[in-house]
Amino acid sequence: MRDEGRLIEELRALVREAVAERRGLVAFTRLSGAELDRMARETERRALERLASRLPEDVRVAPLPELAEALRAMNRELEALEAREGLRTESRALARDEVVWQTFERVAALLGVL
DSSP states (O other), X not given: OHHHHHHHHHHHHHHHHHHHHHHXXXXXXXXXXXXXXXXXXXXXXXXXXXXXXXXXXXXXXXXXXXXXXXXXXXXXXXXXXXXXXXXXXXXXXXXXHHHHHHHHHHHHHHTTOO
């Protein structure tokens, strides 16, 4: 239980750092809104990848199972999106960004960060 508690705190710190980085992007006022969004999604994507790499296979202490399921669901959605035919590149990128953003927000909420 102690290890899980420490892991949860590490994950919270990771997500807090990403949230702060995402908020800090507004300092780049010369960038377009689309570029700011792209950078925010990249920040979220990196944070989710780091979070996924730190989750053990067998997780039982809340919110670890919920985090693992949110990441699995994100990966399923992204795989299904990549498999879809007939999507314009821009539409695919927007849909991918939406999936990442929603997952990041869910993860942050599960960890009590947002």
